[in-house]
Amino acid sequence: MLVYIHVPFCRKRCAYCAFYSSALHNRPVPSGYLPGLHRELAWWSTHVADLVPEPSDQRVTSIFLGGGTPSLLEPADVGCLLDALARNFSLAENVEVTLEANPDSLHTKERALDFRRAGINRLSLGVQSLEKEELRIMGRIHGPEEVRQACEAIHAAGFCSFNMDLIWGLPEQSLNGWLSVLQRACRLGPDHISAYSLTLEEGTPLAEAVVRGRLELPSEEVTTAMFLEGHALLAAEGFSHYEISNYARQGHVCRHNMGYWQQQDYLGLGPGAVSTLKDVRFAQPEDYSLWLEHMEQGAILPETEVLPPSTKTEELVMLSLRTARGLSLSSYSQACGRDFLEENRSLVQALLRDGLAVLVRQDTEGDGNTDKKSLRNSGSMHFTLTPEGMLVSNDIISRLFADMGAGK
Numbered sequence: 001m002l003v004y005i006h007v008p009f010c011r012k013r014c015a016y017c018a019f020y021s022s023a024l025h026n027r028p029v030p031s032g033y034l035p036g037l038h039r040e041l042a043w044w045s046t047h048v049a050d051l052v053p054e055p056s057d058q059r060v061t062s063i064f065l066g067g068g069t070p071s072l073l074e075p076a077d078v079g080c081l082l083d084a085l086a087r088n089f090s091l092a093e094n095v096e097v098t099l100e101a102n103p104d105s106l107h108t109k110e111r112a113l114d115f116r117r118a119g120i121n122r123l124s125l126g127v128q129s130l131e132k133e134e135l136r137i138m139g140r141i142h143g144p145e146e147v148r149q150a151c152e153a154i155h156a157a158g159f160c161s162f163n164m165d166l167i168w169g170l171p172e173q174s175l176n177g178w179l180s181v182l183q184r185a186c187r188l189g190p191d192h193i194s195a196y197s198l199t200l201e202e203g204t205p206l207a208e209a210v211v212r213g214r215l216e217l218p219s220e221e222v223t224t225a226m227f228l229e230g231h232a233l234l235a236a237e238g239f240s241h242y243e244i245s246n247y248a249r250q251g252h253v254c255r256h257n258m259g260y261w262q263q264q265d266y267l268g269l270g271p272g273a274v275s276t277l278k279d280v281r282f283a284q285p286e287d288y289s290l291w292l293e294h295m296e297q298g299a300i301l302p303e304t305e306v307l308p309p310s311t312k313t314e315e316l317v318m319l320s321l322r323t324a325r326g327l328s329l330s331s332y333s334q335a336c337g338r339d340f341l342e343e344n345r346s347l348v349q350a351l352l353r354d355g356l357a358v359l360v361r362q363d364t365e366g367d368g369n370t371d372k373k374s375l376r377n378s379g380s381m382h383f384t385l386t387p388e389g390m391l392v393s394n395d396i397i398s399r400l401f402a403d404m405g406a407g408k
């Protein structure tokens with residue numbers, strides 16, 4: 001089981017962001033937040049067994065503090081939370097414990113070391129760009145110098161794994177500009193890079209500026225080159241591509257995110273957090289005051305939805321096709337009793353013909369060794385999108401869903 005803790009506070013809202021968080025400016029994290037989290041955690045510790053009866057599935061293999069800006073918390077408070085998790089749940093011996101951080105709240109070696117001592121072993125740094133002007137357009141409150149200082153602090157503290165988040169396809173960004181950011185980012189020594197294409201979220205100041213013509217996005221031709229050439233640059237730097245937006249050096253794949261893509265159970269704590277345990281999904285309100293009121297009144301059980309088998313199957317397809325490993329054809333037939341290739345025959349043939357997908361045999365779990373096979377010999381095969389296919393994955397997945405819907 002995975003545990004996610006949502007920290008819905010940031011110093012200031014960024015211009016592109018649609019995640020649930022509130023700007024604190026110079027105020028501290030509200031005093032009710034941590035006691036509320038401890039109450040929620042204690043409640044789940046006594047109820048998880050009813051929902052996930054297998055003890056082996058209740059074992060926590062990854063804890064992820066995400067947000068928002070979890071590095072605004074004090075390291076000692078993070079340590080108390082992790083101790084409470086260890087008291088209330090069975091943690092795997094080598095549990096991955098990730099903290100999302102922004103450069104402005106992780107700028108000294110002492111602070112990084114305090115988080116390391118509190119039990120964090122994986123650090124995920126929200127860098128987004130190394131260009132001053134791009135950071136300004138995004139409304140980030142750090143500059144390239146703060147990134148450099150944070151990277152130094154992270155290396156000095158000795159985390160087991162270090163991820164850097166970057167964004168490409170920004171307004172006014174050129175292909176060479178993006179490749180230069182990526183090259184310089186590699187020199188800062190991360191073991192993992194998440195390179196996200198910019199999504200313009202309706203209602204954000206950045207989307208507004210683009211709609212009003214104050215900023216211009218790069219063309220589709222340029223963004224396609226950004227993805228494919230970025231992919232080649234990272235491969236040359238020793239990173240392997242294991243998910244649409246994620247690249248890792250050997251041994252540094254993010255266990256937490258892989259768990260989501262493999263449909264493992266996850267428990268989400270905090271305002272706006274979502275949990276999925278077996279076939280049931282729970283969602284806490286995206287409203288700090290309402291969440292706190294529920295925690296203080298002991299009304300912990302969030303809104304509940306039982307997932308129909310068709311949703312689980314669609315999620316299997318959607319999440320698997322995000323990964324370089326792709327969709328296991330046998331997992332698909334186990335999930336819904338249907339043959340994926342038969343059901344989507346004409347679309348699959350078109351995708352294979354156009355080089356947007358391949359059929360591959362995976363030798364062992366996740367090692368990526370592959371042999372191309374014919375359409376007919378598909379017993380234990382995986383259907384996998386190529387990098388070119390990943391670029392249009394949303395379109396491919398909607399067309400697959402339409403075929404799957406017609407075949408039900």
Ligand code: SF4
Binds near residue numbers: 010012014068069102
């Ligand atoms: S720091 Fe992260 S979560 Fe907070 S507003 Fe910026 S992008 Fe969103």
